[in-house]
């Protein structure tokens with residue numbers, strides 16, 4: 567197993583974010599770009615969102631795609647990327663040998679006419695953990711970049727070290743808002759860092775990392791395949807469980823155990839082996 571070096575693991579533990587360049591070969595990136603082209607062709611027949619594909623109609627009538635949810639089931643090449651040995655070796659360095667796919671999506675951010683760019687896909691400051699709390703924090707997000715990514719085409723912003731400050735409140739007026747409701751946690755712009763990665767590289771972030779992502783203001787796409795992996799003994803305790811491919815084993819095995827963040831374990835009751 568190649569995986570991460572001790573220094574990279576330490577960096578991830580300290581910062582909660584790590585980039586690794588050149589994980590996918592150029593031809594693997596090209597294969598995924600072709601898969602994107604096929605998904606975009608499928609979107610041409612759509613007049614509304616499907617559960618998987620969120621199209622956007624340009625003034626020309628052409629459809630572009632904002633997001634492909636459950637991307638591993640929309641095109642076999644995304645399933646191949648999710649189970650890519652080099653990617654899984656890296657995830658194994660972080661969560662151990664028994665690994666599941668929690669959910670995945672292709673966050674596309676296509677180039678838009680300049681007057682529409684500000685309305686492009688974006689997301690406010692949040693922690694992934696708030697959307698689907700689990701019994702432990704072995705729940706990293708891995709973004710595989712199909713295009714060179716920087717601030718101009720809507721890269722992610724993170725606050726290194728914020729994962730060590732614990733879960734934040736995302737509830738507003740009694741409902742889950744999807745955005746961190748503690749603005750002081752992300753007000754200090756001197757702590758913000760952009761996650762700029764060349765095509766073929768990946769970024770990893772901890773499930774408690776505070777992060778956000780702006781719209782694409784460029785004329786270049788920013789296709790990013792985001793996979794939330796988890797250790798097989800990390801059991802979801804709240805939030806949506808209907809994500810396509812939720813709990814799908816991608817390496818090792820499901821030993822039907824629950825592990826808590828303090829290291830305590832207990833068997834998962836019979837009949838609840840999918841969690």
Ligand SMILES: O=C(O)CCC(=O)C(=O)O
Nearest residue numbers: 673689721722779790792
């Ligand atoms: O695609 C991005 O830039 C951000 C993704 C993100 O924040 C998320 O999926 O939670």
